[in-house]
Amino acid sequence: GGGGGVNIQVLLRCRPLSKEELSINTPVVITCNEQRREVSAAQNIANKQIDRTFVFDKVFGPKSKQQDVFNHAVVPLVGEVLDGYNCTIFAYGQTGTGKTYTMEGGGGKTQDGELPSDAGVIPRAVKRIFDILEAQSAEYSMKVSFLELYNEELTDLLAPDESKFSDDKSKKPMALMEDGKGGVFVRGLEEEVVSSASEIYKILERGSGKRKTAETLLNKQSSRSHSIFSITIHIKECTPEGEEMIKCGKLNLVDLAGSENISRSGARDGRAREAGEINKSLLTLGRVINTLVEHSGHIPYR
Numbered sequence: 001g002g003g004g005g006v007n008i009q010v011l012l013r014c015r016p017l018s019k020e021e022l023s024i025n026t027p028v029v030i031t032c033n034e035q036r037r038e039v040s041a042a043q044n045i046a047n048k049q050i051d052r053t054f055v056f057d058k059v060f061g062p063k064s065k066q067q068d069v070f071n072h073a074v075v076p077l078v079g080e081v082l083d084g085y086n087c088t089i090f091a092y093g094q095t096g097t098g099k100t101y102t103m104e105g106g107g108g109k110t111q112d113g114e115l116p117s118d119a120g121v122i123p124r125a126v127k128r129i130f131d132i133l134e135a136q137s138a139e140y141s142m143k144v145s146f147l148e149l150y151n152e153e154l155t156d157l158l159a160p161d162e163s164k165f166s167d168d169k170s171k172k173p174m175a176l177m178e179d180g181k182g183g184v185f186v187r188g189l190e191e192e193v194v195s196s197a198s199e200i201y202k203i204l205e206r207g208s209g210k211r212k213t214a215e216t217l218l219n220k221q222s223s224r225s226h227s228i229f230s231i232t233i234h235i236k237e238c239t240p241e242g243e244e245m246i247k248c249g250k251l252n253l254v255d256l257a258g259s260e261n262i263s264r265s266g267a268r269d270g271r272a273r274e275a276g277e278i279n280k281s282l283l284t285l286g287r288v289i290n291t292l293v294e295h296s297g298h299i300p301y302r
């Protein structure tokens, strides 16, 4: 938001059914109406058919392409970031609904600098930022960071591996600190200066690879962890009076933990603390967003 203003939009994306889901004839309970920006959920409660309809700022049906989502939802934000605003995109939903696919992509490989059609929001945003800045022959610098938040512990997904043999060493937790100006930062977080899009694709691969390794090691941790990819851009500009000015914008791309964790109550296989913390973080996020929307005085960021 700029000038204290905050603009929040809620977009919904439905993914297509997978081959497996189709082969077992999974009943379709969700219908999307892109024109009306509506989604209906069919529910059968005590033998009564109850359909509920929800309206969003934008609805992307199951046929929507990565490119469509990017053009509608992200292109305007990239423009704002380059104008010096801070923007954040959260992917929220149950495990398996397409958050990581939407944010990172389907795993297709970049060829000759061209992104694959299944590339997600992050590589597309990066490419667009570079394309615009190069076309303007702007003087700029760009930094990226890639964090994971799991069980109230922060892990730097870009930290260089200190030892090939010790996984917990490269995954040491970091502290979240207040900067005294109303913001927060992560102490010791690796911020990589990048000067080309292909460099970021490699960084992204490294980071999400690390996330995937952790997933297999720690029993599907990724569905219970949040990941935050941040791009910070400084652009040098001259005012009409010939004064030099630095504009700073930031884009945060967040892949949240699976929302099914939010309703899971009690401790199962000794995960009490973990479930509790996921509840806390997703509930707090919801509370913060609601207060921002309602413009009520105190915003409970902490």
Ligand code: ADP
Residues within 6 Å of the ligand: 014, 015, 016, 064, 093, 094, 095, 096, 097, 098, 099, 100, 101, 102, 106, 223
């Ligand atoms: P989440 O991160 O929400 O747990 P994923 O992004 O891993 O879910 O998606 C689950 C599966 O569905 C993956 O195999 C992914 O490739 C596939 N998928 C998700 N969204 C789409 C889509 N829009 N089109 C095609 N496949 C998708």
Ligand code: MG
Residues within 6 Å of the ligand: 099, 100, 101, 222, 223, 255
């Ligand atoms: Mg995921």
